[in-house]
Amino acid sequence: MKVNPQMNRRELLKGGASLLVTVSTAGSLTACMSERPSSTETAVQPRNTAPDRLDAWLAIDANGEVTAFFGKTDMAQGVGTAMAQIVAEELDVSVDTVTTVLGDTNLTPDQGGSSASSACRWGAQPLRNAAAEARQILVGRASEILGQAAENLDVEDGNIFVKGSSDTSISYGELISEEGFGTRLDWNKKYGNALRATGTAQIKNVEDYKVVGTSVVRKDIPGKILGTTEFCHHVTLPGMVHGRMIRPPVANALPVSADAQSIADIAGARVVHKRNLLAVVADTEWGAIKAARQLEVEWTETEAPFPHMDQLYDYIRQAPPVVSNGQTMTFGRKNYNVPRGQKAYELGPTNQALADSARVIEAEYEIPFQSHARMAPSVAVVDASGENVVIYTDAQKPHDVRAGVSKMLLLEQEQVHVIWLPGPGSYGRSDGDESAFEAAIISREIGQPVRVQWMRHEGHGWDPKAPAAVVSLKAGVDANGDLSAWLFHAKGFSGWDVKNNPSNPGDTLAGMQMGWQKWDEHNFATPDESYEFPNQVEYFQTIEAFQEVASPLRCAHMRSPQKKQVSFAHESFIDEAAAATGQDSIAFRLKYLKNPREIEVIEAVAKAANWETRPSPATDNNDSDNIARGRGVALFGGYGTYVATVCEVEVDRTTGRIWPRRFVVAHDCGLIINPLGLRGTLEGNVVQGASRALWEEVLFDQENVRSLDWNSYPILDSMEVPEAIDIVLINRPDEAPGGAGEPAHVAIAAAIGNAVFDATGFRARQMPLTPERIKLGLTA
Amino acid sequence: MARFVFNINGEQQEVQADPDMPLLYALRGDLALKGPKFGCGLAQCGACTVIMDGEAIRSCVTPMAVAEGKTIRTMDGLGAESDPHPVQKAFIKEQATQCGYCTNGWIMTTVAALEQDADVSDQDIRKFLSGLKCRCGAHMSMLRAVRSAADEMSENHES
Numbered sequence: 001m002k003v004n005p006q007m008n009r010r011e012l013l014k015g016g017a018s019l020l021v022t023v024s025t026a027g028s029l030t031a032c033m034s035e036r037p038s039s040t041e042t043a044v045q046p047r048n049t050a051p052d053r054l055d056a057w058l059a060i061d062a063n064g065e066v067t068a069f070f071g072k073t074d075m076a077q078g079v080g081t082a083m084a085q086i087v088a089e090e091l092d093v094s095v096d097t098v099t100t101v102l103g104d105t106n107l108t109p110d111q112g113g114s115s116a117s118s119a120c121r122w123g124a125q126p127l128r129n130a131a132a133e134a135r136q137i138l139v140g141r142a143s144e145i146l147g148q149a150a151e152n153l154d155v156e157d158g159n160i161f162v163k164g165s166s167d168t169s170i171s172y173g174e175l176i177s178e179e180g181f182g183t184r185l186d187w188n189k190k191y192g193n194a195l196r197a198t199g200t201a202q203i204k205n206v207e208d209y210k211v212v213g214t215s216v217v218r219k220d221i222p223g224k225i226l227g228t229t230e231f232c233h234h235v236t237l238p239g240m241v242h243g244r245m246i247r248p249p250v251a252n253a254l255p256v257s258a259d260a261q262s263i264a265d266i267a268g269a270r271v272v273h274k275r276n277l278l279a280v281v282a283d284t285e286w287g288a289i290k291a292a293r294q295l296e297v298e299w300t301e302t303e304a305p306f307p308h309m310d311q312l313y314d315y316i317r318q319a320p321p322v323v324s325n326g327q328t329m330t331f332g333r334k335n336y337n338v339p340r341g342q343k344a345y346e347l348g349p350t351n352q353a354l355a356d357s358a359r360v361i362e363a364e365y366e367i368p369f370q371s372h373a374r375m376a377p378s379v380a381v382v383d384a385s386g387e388n389v390v391i392y393t394d395a396q397k398p399h400d401v402r403a404g405v406s407k408m409l410l411l412e413q414e415q416v417h418v419i420w421l422p423g424p425g426s427y428g429r430s431d432g433d434e435s436a437f438e439a440a441i442i443s444r445e446i447g448q449p450v451r452v453q454w455m456r457h458e459g460h461g462w463d464p465k466a467p468a469a470v471v472s473l474k475a476g477v478d479a480n481g482d483l484s485a486w487l488f489h490a491k492g493f494s495g496w497d498v499k500n501n502p503s504n505p506g507d508t509l510a511g512m513q514m515g516w517q518k519w520d521e522h523n524f525a526t527p528d529e530s531y532e533f534p535n536q537v538e539y540f541q542t543i544e545a546f547q548e549v550a551s552p553l554r555c556a557h558m559r560s561p562q563k564k565q566v567s568f569a570h571e572s573f574i575d576e577a578a579a580a581t582g583q584d585s586i587a588f589r590l591k592y593l594k595n596p597r598e599i600e601v602i603e604a605v606a607k608a609a610n611w612e613t614r615p616s617p618a619t620d621n622n623d624s625d626n627i628a629r630g631r632g633v634a635l636f637g638g639y640g641t642y643v644a645t646v647c648e649v650e651v652d653r654t655t656g657r658i659w660p661r662r663f664v665v666a667h668d669c670g671l672i673i674n675p676l677g678l679r680g681t682l683e684g685n686v687v688q689g690a691s692r693a694l695w696e697e698v699l700f701d702q703e704n705v706r707s708l709d710w711n712s713y714p715i716l717d718s719m720e721v722p723e724a725i726d727i728v729l730i731n732r733p734d735e736a737p738g739g740a741g742e743p744a745h746v747a748i749a750a751a752i753g754n755a756v757f758d759a760t761g762f763r764a765r766q767m768p769l770t771p772e773r774i775k776l777g778l779t780a
Numbered sequence: 781m782a783r784f785v786f787n788i789n790g791e792q793q794e795v796q797a798d799p800d801m802p803l804l805y806a807l808r809g810d811l812a813l814k815g816p817k818f819g820c821g822l823a824q825c826g827a828c829t830v831i832m833d834g835e836a837i838r839s840c841v842t843p844m845a846v847a848e849g850k851t852i853r854t855m856d857g858l859g860a861e862s863d864p865h866p867v868q869k870a871f872i873k874e875q876a877t878q879c880g881y882c883t884n885g886w887i888m889t890t891v892a893a894l895e896q897d898a899d900v901s902d903q904d905i906r907k908f909l910s911g912l913k914c915r916c917g918a919h920m921s922m923l924r925a926v927r928s929a930a931d932e933m934s935e936n937h938e939s
Contacts, residue, residue, distance in 0.1 A: 286809075717909075719906050719910045
């Protein structure tokens with residue numbers, strides 16, 4: 001049995017399968033240490049990845065082993081296994097015979113990498129169709145050989161036989177030719193998330209599924225636990241040196257000069273100073289770390305770029321808006337960026353309705369900058385010493401790394417080979433891709449392969465951040481306690497300050513340091529609205545970044561981008577409206593929900609949590625030992641998925657500490673591919689969501705970011721995680737698979753905040769809900 | 781540069797290095813081990829954890845000079861696919877990881893703790909794991925895995 005995609009890819013690259021390839025690179029990294037593969041030698045004969053070729057998606061070898069080529073990556077959710085299930089299903093082979101190759105620009109079509117929880121809902125589509133097409137072709141070949149009509153044939157475990165008779169069978173391996181299939185798919189001529197490819201074969205009916213929908217164990221997990229997985233971090237190349245970046249003490253300061261003498265005692269230590277990029281390299285990793293600490297640098301004198309952190313939210317309130325928009329960001333379904341100067345909403349009727357209301361309630365919520373804070377900071381190994389460039393990266397979007405680096409080095413895309421290998425979990429535009437650009441410049445400059453790894457202070461300090469925002473809401477209430485108007489206004493830094501992928505070098509730190517321009521788009525978000533209220537208007541405004549070029553507070557996508565900020569305010573305020581009118585939080589929501597799937601998840605969560613219908617706050621909250629107990633609910637619909645969450649908290653009145661003791665999650669993502677994998681993904685969503693809600697806040701002063709480690713930027717630990725996360729999966733075989741990597745993450749902060757209100761009567765409107773803030777709120 | 785000798789996963793190894801270099805770089809660089817990972821270099825996350833003379837330590841802040849002459853176990857030497865350590869077995873059974881980058885710290889910390897005393901309460905488990913970071917939020921599955929490993933190891937001990 002094959003254990004993980006990388007091991008199998010190694011076999012492939014060694015020429016074990018009929019497909020490829022002349023020279024080994026990835027995988028057999030330690031094995032190839034003796035030869036010195038210059039970048040031209042390592043240029044693996046690329047597969048033809050044109051998406052209209054069936055062979056771009058699938059290969060079957062003479063032993064019947066199947067390889068699926070998936071142009072996305074796995075950010076720790078086990079999507080390689082999910083894709084193997086989908087392919088195995090359509091081909092009627094055992095899932096153990098399918099290996100998924102992920103995110104290698106020479107081997108996989110450009111499906112845009114990991115993005116928008118789209119692996120199963122969009123990314124799987126071409127693979128599913130390709131597998132069905134391959135099955136149809138192979139059955140056609142068998143039908144000629146066996147002299148039987150194709151409809152009289154069936155397939156099991158890759159063996160084709162005459163229905164009702166197992167006497168004669170012929171295996172896929174016997175039918176496959178060296179050249180592959182050689183047939184075309186109908187491709188929509190798009191790349192990235194929008195890529196679709198369709199064949200002539202009918203895909204299976206869901207009721208015939210045998211593999212999809214079952215709990216197949218994740219193929220990538222044993223290697224991670226036995227310590228055999230080839231992480232990107234293990235890559236070494238012959239002649240490779242180690243690099244470390246030098247960051248300015250004041251965020252906008254530029255390097256004037258660096259004194260090479262100050263690191264002369266370290267073996268192989270050199271300064272690389274290209275325009276505003278400053279780095280050191282050394283023979284060993286420890287040498288590079290020491291050189292980075294030791295290097296004496298003269299920086300430009302600058303004016304401190306940031307306001308005092310205490311003024312962050314006032315700054316946001318007062319800053320002139322750049323873009324105003326009333327459209328929610330829904331990834332490809334709407335044109336969600338309105339040109340500057342235009343707006344896509346009309347406030348007049350809502351303001352009038354608010355003025356006419358019997359009562360108006362309003363509240364304002366504050367959400368800080370947050371950091372991806374990946375377990376490992378950015379790493380890349382790059383050989384740009386020759387004509388062609390090889391990049392090993394754990395970045396989410398390898399094809400965009402190829403696009404960006406080739407632009408930056410003035411190369412054709414075909415000259416850059418990006419190989420994705422597993423890394424730490426990553427949640428959007430993290431620091432993951434940054435080091436590939438830095439290492440490319442350094443390697444070009446010194447004519448040697450280089451490994452650049454960031455230090456912890458860079459991982460926290462210099463990754464793109466989730467944007468800070470102020471969200472204000474108003475609701476009009478009529479004489480019956482029903483809502484008569486609803487006004488949602490988010491104002492924050494742009495979630496598109498830098499692009500959500502690195503295809504433009506100007507949207508990377510290194511690219512900006514080299515003089516490339518970042519793009520000029522702006523975005524925040526409004527709710528993926530579940531509720532219908534009368535006179536409802538929802539709009540956002542973005543503001544300019546504090547520092548336009550190479551800022552440690554530049555903003556970009558981070559897990560459920562902007563939806564997390566929006567949801568904290570929106571789902572808290574719905575609770576405020578319910579409480580203000582003396583209504584139960586779930587009963588109140590149900591009055592305004594229309595989508596049956598949203599109604600069903602919220603009813604399912606209420607049932608599983610034994611939700612007692614009553615208004616908040618609780619009058620009898622079991623307040624013993626100074627511990628207040630309460631429950632809260634929150635809903636999210638988006639990414640093709642619907643999820644309702646109940647949180648039960650304990651609030652220590654003495655310390656202000658919140659313990660989210662139990663979560664109950666009802667999750668409907670349409671057709672479920674792998675329930676076991678899905679449960680793991682959902683638990684991770686909830687825990688990280690609670691971490692962001694309770695602890696995470698980027699600290700800065702006027703000069704720079706100051707939360708540079710796990711003490712100053714704490715995340716949830718094993719003492720603080722819940723006692724239980726109870727998950728109700730609602731499987732809808734008739735609905736297309738929705739996303740799962742983000743939806744359950746979105747509403748966790750609101751669920752906790754609502755529970756804290758239920759327990760204590762205190763409404764927390766500033767994230768994170770730290771003990772200090774809660775204690776202050778309880779004593780106010 | 782100085783010469784350091786220690787026992788790694790049952791074999792005598794020798795490394796030339798600065799005495800102040802953290803052990804982690806010898807393990808990952810000179811010895812090409814894949815278990816211990818660089819996460820912070822500050823002893824805050826645990827990704828670099830190894831077991832030195834029976835204690836779980838953070839190799840990212842342990843100087844070579846301290847490691848000299850010691851017996852060190854890394855995740856690479858714990859068990860093979862055919863014969864995993866009971867803790868690894870439990871982690872595989874519970875699918876107790878997401879990205880797998882922090883996993884080394886959770887496994888090595890657990891091994892050190894349970895080999896000393898596997899008769900632990902759920903709260904004991906939470907406590908001895910509390911100095912570790914996991915960004916993916918795989919805590920719940922890891923707590924289940926450690927519980928199950930502890931049960932198995934304490935049963936074996938009793939029998």
